[in-house]
Amino acid sequence: MRIYFGILNSRKIKWPKGCAWCNSEPTRWYKYRKKTMQGIGLTILSPFLPVPAAEISSRVASVSYPVCYLHNILAHITKPIRLVMAFLIFNIITVPYQNDIILWLCNLIIASLGYYLWRRGIIVHKVYEKHIELSIPESKYAEEFMVLNECHSIHKHVLIQEE
Numbered sequence: 524m525r526i527y528f529g530i531l532n533s534r535k536i537k538w539p540k541g542c543a544w545c546n547s548e549p550t551r552w553y554k555y556r557k558k559t560m561q562g563i564g565l566t567i568l569s570p571f572l573p574v575p576a577a578e579i580s581s582r583v584a585s586v587s588y589p590v591c592y593l594h595n596i597l598a599h600i601t602k603p604i605r606l607v608m609a610f611l612i613f614n615i616i617t618v619p620y621q622n623d624i625i626l627w628l629c630n631l632i633i634a635s636l637g638y639y640l641w642r643r644g645i646i647v648h649k650v651y652e653k654h655i656e657l658s659i660p661e662s663k664y665a666e667e668f669m670v671l672n673e674c675h676s677i678h679k680h681v682l683i684q685e686e
């Protein structure tokens with residue numbers, strides 16, 4: 524189970540003292556950058572060159588949270604984009620053995636381990652106009668986070684800060 528929080532963009536996030544993954548002594552801040560696509564619109568490239576072009580609008584937010592040495596490394600490795608890349612590279616270099624059952628097992632292990640580790644950390648789900656939505660695995664850490672950030676209102680499954 525994970526706990527979902529809605530944090531206002533106008534407020535600074537308060538993190539509990541420990542590493543966000545294991546609550547041990549943190550050694551650094553891990554910066555999580557999240558981009559949420561909003562939509563695709565048409566735009567004119569320039570007044571001198573009236574060519575229509577597709578414009579993708581998005582919202583970006585950066586969230587820095589405390590991590591210990593090990594979880595800083597794990598947070599870097601378990602970014603979904605990196606896991607997908609590792610998965611693709613592994614499958615490209617092993618093309619000659621494509622029919623080998625061991626390869627399928629390796630794929631399964633890499634994918635499930637990656638997914639499991641990714642779910643153990645902080646996930647920023649979406650950047651909205653006024654707030655971001657993030658989730659933390661259910662734990663003492665999540666409870667402390669809720670209290671520190673005064674996320675006392677519940678909207679659907681998300682604990683939100685009052686404006």
Ligand SMILES: [Zn+2]
Pocket residue numbers: 542543544545546547590591592593594
């Ligand atoms: Zn840790």
